[in-house]
Amino acid sequence: MCKTIQLRHGDGGIHTSKLINDIFYRYFGNPILLKGRDSAIFEMSKGRLAYSTDSFVVKPIFFKGGNIGKLAACGTINDLTVSGAKPLYLSAGFIIEEGFDIGQLERIVSSMQEVCSKTNTLVVTGDTKVLDRGSVDGIFINTSGIGSIYDNYNPDPIGIGDEIIITGGIGEHGTAIAIRRYDLNIQGNIKSDCDSLTNILVGIKKFLPHVKMMRDPTRGGMATSLNEIAEEQGIEILLEEDSIPIADEVKGVTEILGLDPYYLACEGRMILISEKGYGEKIVKTINKLENGKDAVLIGRVVDKSKGIVCLRTTIGGKRRLYALSNSMLPRIC
Amino acid sequence: MCKTIQLRHGDGGIHTSKLINDIFYRYFGNPILLKGRDSAIFEMSKGRLAYSTDSFVVKPIFFKGGNIGKLAACGTINDLTVSGAKPLYLSAGFIIEEGFDIGQLERIVSSMQEVCSKTNTLVVTGDTKVLDRGSVDGIFINTSGIGSIYDNYNPDPIGIGDEIIITGGIGEHGTAIAIRRYDLNIQGNIKSDCDSLTNILVGIKKFLPHVKMMRDPTRGGMATSLNEIAEEQGIEILLEEDSIPIADEVKGVTEILGLDPYYLACEGRMILISEKGYGEKIVKTINKLENGKDAVLIGRVVDKSKGIVCLRTTIGGKRRLYALSNSMLPRIC
Structure with missing residues (x-):
């Protein structure tokens, strides 16, 4: 396996498949994701859903207490949480610069999965794009997420004394x-x-x-x-x-x-x-x-x-x- | 209003709010999005959902027959469609370079909304990040989407003669x-x-x-x-x-x-x-x-x-x- 991300990892062919298998499926692997279809497919019961997205472009990508992957998972999970929802499913879209270190990518993906494990959330759909050097500063991650809002959360308007x-x-x-x-x-x-x-x-x-x-x-x-x-x-x-x-x-x-x-x-x-x-x-x-x-x-x-x-x-x-x-x-x- | 995107359009303060109001709400505006909350909230009936994401980094961003916005809307809508789903809701995450022309952004967003109108799809949640010059090549867009799979689509395995x-x-x-x-x-x-x-x-x-x-x-x-x-x-x-x-x-x-x-x-x-x-x-x-x-x-x-x-x-x-x-x-x- 290469040690750095190459343009061909993003062209949708066999090198993309290999990267998906070696990194993304290895960490995120769950039965919905592993179907490998254009969309994740799952059953939902009737109810209120919360749906949110954020892109993450933090610099530096590793910092004390976390990295861009932990941030990308927590950011969307928290947006769902503060909406009164139990987070269920995440999407993950990676935009990566040619030459990016695959070991670093693995640490980032591993951090995302740690957050998912802790919150019982699954990454069920994803996407990877690779750009030529200089077109993107290292790595950007977009996550979106779906959560199910607790039935007993129906907030009243805020009033004096709250x-x-x-x-x-x-x-x-x-x-x-x-x-x-x-x-x-x-x-x-x-x-x-x-x-x-x-x-x-x-x-x-x-x-x-x-x-x-x-x-x-x-x-x-x-x-x-x-x-x-x-x-x-x-x-x-x-x-x-x-x-x-x-x-x-x-x-x-x-x-x-x-x-x-x-x-x-x-x-x-x-x-x-x-x-x-x-x-x-x-x-x-x-x-x-x-x-x-x-x-x-x-x-x-x-x-x-x-x-x-x-x-x-x-x-x-x-x-x-x-x-x-x-x-x-x-x-x- | 500024003619180009400034770093402050991405800092989460009043300039971000202004950009959201002037461009994103103006084109995508719908009751779910306009609540302006951390997550979009909507009712779903019981059933199978399709959920997909893609990031778009096409170069050039305008081309004969479309632009990055049309592509970003169609790409995710089509991933849901080929999964047998009626597309319902989209998220849109924009990563934009400082100095990007706001008129171009408006054309891009307008193209996205045209696709949404044509397919009865709503952009219900979004995010905008602005990066310093040179950290991103113009504009990248991530979309994710949720669709409802048709009840009569339960594909059998492929066989000889199909x-x-x-x-x-x-x-x-x-x-x-x-x-x-x-x-x-x-x-x-x-x-x-x-x-x-x-x-x-x-x-x-x-x-x-x-x-x-x-x-x-x-x-x-x-x-x-x-x-x-x-x-x-x-x-x-x-x-x-x-x-x-x-x-x-x-x-x-x-x-x-x-x-x-x-x-x-x-x-x-x-x-x-x-x-x-x-x-x-x-x-x-x-x-x-x-x-x-x-x-x-x-x-x-x-x-x-x-x-x-x-x-x-x-x-x-x-x-x-x-x-x-x-x-x-x-x-x-």
Whole structure:
């Protein structure tokens, strides 16, 4: 077998078949995928489906806490999860540069499969394109996914007093990427939070009738996600600055680089808005779950007349937190 | 509005929102997409689903008969169609180079929507990434799609005597790309066959109990698709060379370039294998449909002991037609 990807691996002929067999089928292999047809075919029972897609172009492709493959699987799985769905099936489309190291491809695909195994998700259909050197920067991955929405998730509109939860520290993915991208020599253990959120959804299943909104604050970070919700629902969200979990390393790195952690991508955190009075119970439940020990209430809905997000600062002031209005860090995911 | 794509159009903030509103929502707009959530959400009834994905990296992005957008919509719709499914929902992921012309993006998106309108398919979820100049060659598009498989399509294994149909001339997409790529000054009207096959599936719906296999011969062309079928089912397919429809311009251009039309991609043709005795009836039905006037029987299954494809040549000989074993024309789709 070749050690690097060649143009012929993408031409649809016998070399493409070999690559599919040697790498993709070996890791993703499941009875639906292995039929090798133009489409995956499976039975679905009646119900509400969630369907999502994302392309991943992160640079560098390997970073502390993950790689582009882990990110591509988690990204789509999390989009389904925050829609209240159990993720079931994924598609995976690879665009690869001629000369790309097949060992690296294997690590990437293996990471994707780890996430799939952990979340009981199957990659059932895929595609590989190979481009000449210089036409694509290494590897890009698109995933799409289908999930089945839990019957007891039928969110009511958000109202005054509803409570805002974040499941862990913010900005860690963005910070891990920045450290690698700018070759910062930083002490400490900061790594990307990149992970699947499915266990958290499953863990709080009995509370779903009291959950009004879930989001994963990826590109644009927590501030942008909350502003989107506020604008869409015409609500004012008031956050308590002191309660927002931000690791010291994230504070340090963002200060050095002039970045703002509120706008830095998370790739394994969930924002959850719960019915008034349920926030603490949900937080306690999440605290017992993997990736949930730092979950905390960070604010509440205080008004229904305007779509804005405000921050009660440590010194007692109140300032508006806007949606991201200019580029932070490109190729974060 | 800017005339070219800027990095900030991809950062997930307000410029991304503006691009989504101005271009993607304007063309694709439908109630499911316009919810603007992390996932599209829709009800499905019980049944068999088809699910497929493809990435499109064609170069040049505009060619006679289509563009990367038309191709991206048709490609996935056709993968669902040849699986016996009515296409329902698409995802669309765009990876765009900084500086890309927004007018061109609009033409591309508009072409995608034309295909969707024609096939009653909705783009319900999407994603846009913008990369710095040089990291991606112009624009790549990934589509995935979900379709509902017709209840009367439960294909039996292929047997001796079963008949092979092609719905039109082969190699026209590959030829159209080659002409543009190599700036050939060719007379004539050859254009890509790029189009949706959904109307053909709908037109032959009553014959589906007598259809054993459908394929769209894209990368690797007709020869590769037939070899995949032959190998998978352990059958020998014998084609009549004289009956295979190849336009004169395709013959001319492929001779000049040393390409073989049997291996050149089609993007709007279907190979169909019908139960013995049904081929002529199905051909006559297809002949009355758009893009079906040149549909014709091109061969039959002659043996069940080996997975090969042979060609009875014009002069009466018989030669083996192999799967594509080396690169023909990269970035064809």
